[in-house]
Amino acid sequence: MRGYLAMTATEVAEFMASGNFDVSDIYAPTSQFIVDHQDLDDEEIEYTLSMVAAEDAIEMKTPTSGTACVLAFEVPAESIAESHDMSISLSAPLAWENLECLFEVSADGEDLTWFATQEIEANLPNWLK
Numbered sequence: 001m002r003g004y005l006a007m008t009a010t011e012v013a014e015f016m017a018s019g020n021f022d023v024s025d026i027y028a029p030t031s032q033f034i035v036d037h038q039d040l041d042d043e044e045i046e047y048t049l050s051m052v053a054a055e056d057a058i059e060m061k062t063p064t065s066g067t068a069c070v071l072a073f074e075v076p077a078e079s080i081a082e083s084h085d086m087s088i089s090l091s092a093p094l095a096w097e098n099l100e101c102l103f104e105v106s107a108d109g110e111d112l113t114w115f116a117t118q119e120i121e122a123n124l125p126n127w128l129k
Contacts, residue, residue: 002100003028003075003088004049006056009066009127015096016120022093025084027053028075033086049086050103050112058109067127068105070112073098 003026007015015021027049029042037045050070057068073094081091102120103112104127115123 001028001075001077001080001088002046003073004053005071005073005094006053006060007069007071008057008060009069009124012069012071012102012120013124013128016124019096020093023090025087025089026073026075027086028088030083030086030088032083036085052086054103054105054109054112057105066129069127070103070105072100072103074100
């Protein structure tokens with residue numbers, strides 16, 4: 001299942017260095033969310049959840065935390081402990097190897113810029129400014 005997590009650039013750097021990030025819940029297209037939003041197709045569901053995470057990332061941002069980011073993961077089924085309205089609870093830390101991509105959140109929170117996992121290390125110094 002795809003999952004979305006709000007982070008700051010500082011947290012991304014720490015996650016990249018450690019390879020794991022312990023978090024209890026992340027946004028995900030749960031069965032309940034899909035039922036509640038039958039008017040949305042798969043792409044619109046993914047976009048909606050990534051924008052909800054982007055709002056969180058903007059709120060987490062401080063003058064020293066760097067850019068607001070949203071990370072998209074492929075969450076292994078065995079790591080899902082519980083399913084909620086629009087999130088899942090995890091039974092294990094997220095692993096860097098399950099990261100699919102990173103979205104840089106614009107300053108106003110209205111736009112997301114996609115980055116492949118291979119591009120994160122090269123762009124991280126700019127996001128940390």
